[in-house]
Amino acid sequence: MTIISLMKQVPLPSEMRMGEDGLMDRTKAKSIINIDCGYALEAGIQIKNENPDAKLIVCSMGPPSFEESLKKALSMGYDEAYLLSDRRLGGSDTYATGLAISTMLKHLGFGKGLDEDFLIVAGRQTSDGDTAHVPSQVAENMGIPQATFIETADLVDGNIEAKRIIEGGYQMMKLPLPCALSFTPTGIDPRRPSLSGAIKARNSEITVFSIDDINLSDEKIGLSGSPTIVAKVANIKSERAPVKMSEGHSETELVNSLMENIKSGKNTLEVKEKKEKKEKKRPEGFEEIDFRDGASGILTWAEVVNGKISRPSLELLTPARDLANQLEEDTQVTTLLIGKDIQDLAKELVAHGSDEVIVVDDERLEEYRILPFSEIFAQVIKERNPEIALFAATTAGRELAPRIGVKTDSGVTADCTALEIGEHINRKEKKIFAPILESRRPTYGESKLATILGFVCPQISTARAGTFEVPTPDENREGIITNFEPKLKKKEFVSEIIETVRGEGGLQSLFDADIIVAGGRGATSDDLKLVQELAAALSEQGVKAEWACSRPVVDDGTAEYARQIGQTGKTVRPKVYVAIGVSGAVQHIAGMKESETIVAIDHNAKETIFSNADFGIVGEYQDILPELIEKVKSGFTFGLEVKK
Amino acid sequence: MDSTDTVSTDVLIVGGGPSGLAAAIHLADSLKKRGIDDKRIMLIEKGNAIGSHNLSGAVIDPKIFKTFLPDVDISEIPLDSEVTVDKTMFLTETSDNALPFHPPYMNNIGNYSASISKLCKYLAQIAEDKGVEIYSGFAVEDVIYKDGKVSGVKTKDTGVDHHGKNLKNFQEGTTVEAAITILAEGTRGSVAKKVIDALDLDTGCNEQIYSLGVKELWSVPEGNIEAGTVYHTMGYPLQSGSEFGGGFIYGLEDNKVALGLVVGLDYKDPSFDVHAAMQVWKQHPFVSKILEGGTIQEFGAKTLPEGGYYAMPKFYDDNLMIVGDSAGFLTTARLKGIHLAIESGMMAAKAAAKALVSGDTSKASLSYYNELFEQSNAYEEMYRARNFRQAFDKGMLLGGLQFATQLITGGAGVLGRLRTEKDSEVLMSLNAFTGVPFAQRFEGKLEFDKKFTFDKVTDVFYSKANHEEEQLCHLVLNNPENYNKVNIEQYGCPEASFCPAEVYELHTDKEGHKELRIHAENCVHCKTCDIKSPAAGITWVVPYGGDGPDYEYM
Structure with a gap:
């Protein structure tokens, strides 16, 4: 068996500074292995300790300076290290990153058939991105099952048994190999390297690939391969005076x-007077582009927990309605409701603001599982062609959205705290893209607010739980309730939930x-x-x-x-x-x-x-x-x- | 994951300060000169990176670099500035007067100020280029013995909880077998201390005595002090006769200032607090005007072995040599040890090269190190000043006279060899101490505003000290049952006063019950507690590698 650990090197969060150009200056900060990735590295070693024949390899994508962290992984006990490093990868968003990493893994010989014997372990998210997308995107690209937010995992009789953290408790899951797991920084602390490990690492070579080495074309990566861009990064000013x-x-x-x-x-706090901002004039003579290409409407997911619609899914209907109001008059808010015996919940969604509820009622779908749920979404999106899809940024929403994104070739913005309709002016090409979803999310340890734009429909975002109010329900509100029958194959049900424990x-x-x-x-x-x-x-x-x-x-x-x-x-x-x-x-x-x-x-x-x-x-x-x-x-x- | 994780090397150097790096570099040079290229030289440093645990004033006598790095021009070495102004000031509470003469040995014109952290980083690069393998972030817990002789070291096990139980991420330390082990751990080396004891290397020596130096690095407005300016202060806030030491203020490039107070740990007042004394000293107009408008950049502390020649242990044994501060290479009279550390490293390197060639690493073979020392500049310097510190038992001015006499008489003074007592034994109990307690002496000056003067916790923040929580506490109470009775009741918990990093806190609850609390995470590895705690109350053992302060320009 091969255990593949995906690892990213990040600047030490406490040393990040804003550069003069408004972008993060990473050059002055010390580099560390991303915290969550450290837990994944340790999880890999734990599984290897129980299965001594397993090979441990670590893969990363980034500049040559990442070799420092790859060496550290080797000194912890990893056998081989690979780095995908190419200037042309610069500007890649999570979608393009997931694709590039999967291409490297395929180049290394993995992901060719379903009966292979490998396991991918990754950190849940990185401290300089906080999206938690890449593990899901890699899993979808590799065509293998996944489990995210994992705390501990064991290999038992050829299957992975993993403890997954969910709202209110945890789930024990069983997945066949090959599969991908992403780890929270709450499991077993990453070990410190031993001196003998460091000596071994010093003498090991790291294999560095360019995109040509792995036959990845440059259109699929970098800015051209990324469905999303970071349009703006603003400082989040501390509103708290010193303690x-x-x-x-x-x-x-x-x-x-x-x-x-x-x-x-x-x-x-001393409040500095703000300079009044000049209203930016919309430049004249620019071509206005409606990239939606017929896509219309907002799709949301109603997550069902313990037979009830979860609060964050109801909160989601607030920004969904606001966005619909900012778009064309007949823009519909449609909610997808998946579960068992859930017909009654559809009315509650209508009362909270859904114009239409698409119900998938199936006894196999009583509990959320990523493979069938992402497949259902893909089928609904194909049929309905929504311009925007919104998920609550719960543990389920945060893994589901990026996996769907790969199926629809969309980028995803994670964990947003503000959603608005705006426009994107590209002065170089003299084009105005409108209307477009502006997804704003805190990043860099909550110190910056980034505005992310996606140019492929549906534009997918997850919204942070607790950010939006639950809309006041109106029992008299009318809406359409539609049943939908997805085509699901047996392979969507390969992972099992052994037990769900909620407090x-x-x-x-x-x-x-x-x-x-x-x-x-x-x-x-x-x-x-x-x-x-x-x-x-x-x-x-x-x-x-x-x-x-x-x-x-x-x-x-x-x-x-x-x-x-x-x-x-x-x-x-x-x-x-x-x-x-x-x-x-x-x-x-x-x-x-x-x-x-x-x-x-x-x-x-x-x-x-x-x-x-x-x-x-x-x-x-x-x-x-x-x-x-x-x-x-x-x-x-x-x-x-x-x-x- | 083998349970017996062993590697081997020809020479293992423990510690990546100036002496260890000098040993490594000079050994690589010496072997090359002899045409030998198959010897492995390994250096292990406990700091997260080379330089992160190195602190010094520092003003360096650059002469040593001519022999140490003969192919390198002095301008290539990352020293800070050449000393052009050098004054010794005598302070009273309100006044300052430049001494019309330099105290013996104290002339610094032509020397260079420097950041030892930066210098060590530079030396490490040279060493690496010469084929030395450097591993930082690993803590050596102890040497290993074979047939009663040192045969290498073992690094510390990691992945242990604070009760000592193995966690799931337990990682056994690595055993390093080495033909020659060179200990270069710095002041009060925790491994050197054990080895010296086990092999009786200090038989017949004076007790090693120490000073504690507390240092801050500041950035000040242009014009406050010129780079290349060196001030040493005597007098206030220290008491002549009972407290040995003084302050230093060095103007550095880019409007930086290194400043600190160094105080002999043979003071008697159990409530004396060197860190607080430095904050008091900073409030003296002579110091405060230099810092005016500035901001603190870094903080740190270290002890200096000041016993001099008579306190040096035998620094070689079978397969073993000890260099630098660990062996007491420091001349208090000049406030300097870096050039001696480098020289000791070079001498040990010469002895190691000779031993490797002959295949004989025995005590007899390595005694060549001592032979070299006795013919060296280091010896000349240390022997002449051999009674310097002891003379100051009588106070700074009298001591100065005593020392001047010593210089005239070639170091013997009028009394011959002067004895010292252990610093921990000089400390007086609350009852025995009849002087004015520290807090009373400086009443009104001990409220720190955290902008100009700092409490210990704020200063520690600027040392970037950090220690993982999951490990055994690296500050070991030797007699826990005795501690309350002796250290707290009789001495009033001097640890809380002398520790410059607030590792020790004496907590009194509402019922008046007192207990010691240890905040190991604050430790800046100065080892004062290991030296000064009454009744040898505390042993400093090495924490996980990579833990501790993270100095950048100290």
Whole structure:
């Protein structure tokens, strides 16, 4: 068996700087193996340890400087390294990247038939792209099954058994070989190389391919092979002034100082007067191009979880309706609903704004699986020819959209926080492309907002859960409900779901709470007891309080997934968010940064949580919290009004 | 994944500072001169990259480069600036006066300021070009012995949780068998310490004594200080008679300033805090006007072995040599060790080359290293200044006179060989110490604004120190049951004061119960705790390779 690890080298996120040209300057930042890719490398080694005959190879695509990270992979224990490196690859989007990598793998002899003995392991996403597209795109190009958001995987009797992280819990999946897996950075930490490994790596050669070596034509890659472009990157200005830190030499002094700080208010940012922007005039004499070529309408996916339409799928109908309103008058919002015994859910979608619901009701489709679902989408898209397709950026949506994109030759924009209809002016070619979907997404650790445009229909985007409001349902709204019968082959059902485990309910109370007390890894030595006590004390005071946690706390089993705040959990915006022992990983910040006031308590003043907080205490939570709870019991409510 | 992961080499050098790199380069040169090209030279560095754990003032005496790198013009070496102004200032709390003369040995005109991190990166490239294999990011945990003789080293196991349990990503360390092992770990080398002890290499030596240097690198407005300007300060904030040391301020290229305070660790006040003393020193008008309008770029700390000639262990044994700071190659009188580190590396290299040719790496063969030393400039310099530091037991000015006498009498002074005590044993308990405690001495000057003066945590941020959480704590309490009774109750937890990186915190809860908390992630690898902790309370062991500070221009 061959284990193929796909790896990308990225600039150390904390060292990225914006260059003078407005693009990211990667040259000054140190390079590292992308965090998630490190977990994939380790997952490969784990499988090899149990199957000593397996060969480990690592593949990457990028400039020659990537050899540094490939060497590191070799020093961790990989046997061979390959790099696809060619200037003409510059500007490739995820679609073109997926194609180029697959072409390299095919050149290496993989992906020719279904009875091959190989496994692809990749990181879930990269820190400089955050799309999570490439593993799906490679799997589709290679024509093999896939599972993304995998934490651990084992080879059992020739099949892969993998634990896949999903909203609310996890799934145990079984996939035949060959298949592709993408790993979250929550499984087994990547090992440090041994000295003997480093010595071996020093003496190993890395095979470098140009696109000619693998017979890839330059039209299929780079800018010309990419259905999407990055039209604009803007800075996301921090709207948070520097944190006000508590001063004091004991718990009592620190907590008193916090109370005084909250009373006196946050630090304020100096607001620089913005220069008024001149309205850009639409240039005259440019050719206006409607590249949609007859494609029309917006297609969304209604994800069914536990027999209900998931909240993010309902949220999606808000931007879908807005976009339809910005397009031609008769633009339809169509929703695809796939599952078993789901006819009743169609009406709910109509009430929330779908003009038409296409229902695929099949007992084999009770649970989401990527192969049949992506095939159904491809067939519906072929029949309906929508101009835009939208998915909620859930674990399912984020793998489904790119796989569909490969089937329809479309690019995909991941994890958007704003969707609008606009136009693209190409001054060089004197052309205006309109109307076009402008998908905006935070990137580079939430520090930049990129606008991505796609020029192939359907223009596909996934929208971040928790970003848009659920539309107010109107039970009297009318819409069409259509049944659709897809043609599905046996091979779409090769992967099995052995077990799905979801934690307690959706915990909607987190969305309604005025104050959330969240515990991170640094608050678990008492199993979050103090965190819960603080929330309970606040509730007793008559404040709407709830407790939550960060990702590692869910991983180690201390709390259920429903309480997880962050990119792969819930996005909340309470009036007050109290982060205790939370380091402030980007993924967590994404889920709470919209909170009105953020209070951080941690023993390590260097943690990034403090640069995202309004008030802070540096100290051990076991010391601070008892004091804080006492103050709450005698009436301190973080400045929140108490409703009697 | 073999369980016995072994590689072998002819020469293994532990540590990629100036002495280790000099040994590597000079050995490659010496072997080439002898027409030998089949010997493997391997160098292992614990820092993430070469240079990332190297810190020095630094002002370097460039003479050594003529013999060390004969084919390289001095202009090609990435030194910073040639020293053109050199003054020693005597500070009182409010005034500054230039001394009308240089203290003996302190003339720096013609020397060069430099970043040792940068210099080491340059030397590493030269070494690589000469065929030396350099592996950075690997921590050597201990030497291995065969028949009671050193026969190589073992690197640290990784993938262990903080209780010592193997994790799924456990990776066993590599055993390196070497005909000759050269320890170049720097000050208070954790492996050298064990070997010196195991092989009794310090029998009859004075106790090694140390200073702690705390350094900041600043970027200041043009005109604050010219590149090539060197100031040393004596006096404030240190107390004559009980605290040995002084400050340094070096003007560098691109309007950078390297500055720091170096204080002998033989002070007695258990609450003395070198880092805080440096912040107090920065508030002196002479220093503050140089920093005005500037911003901090980097922070770091290191200890310096200052025992001098009499404190040097026997630095060779069967298959083993010790070089640089690990062997005590430093002349406190000149505040310099880099040229001696390089010279010691070169001498060890000559001995290694000779031994490899003859096939005899025994103690007798390697004693050639000592022979070379006794004929060297290093010896001349160190022997003349052999009682320098000891003389200062009587205070800076008296000590200066004592040292001047020593120079006249060829180093013997009026007292012959002066003895020293261990730094940890000089420290007084709270009860025994009758002087004014540190906090009282500098009342009103210990509130740091985090812009001009910094608390330790803020400064540590600028060292970019980092340590993986999943590993055994690399700061080992030797007698945990004794610690509260002795170190906390009797001494008031001096670790919290002397550690410049806030690794140690004395926590007092509401009931008044006191306990030590260790924040190992802050450690900048200065090893003061290993040196100064009362009752040998703490042992510094090497953490995972690649952990620690990440200096760029220190």
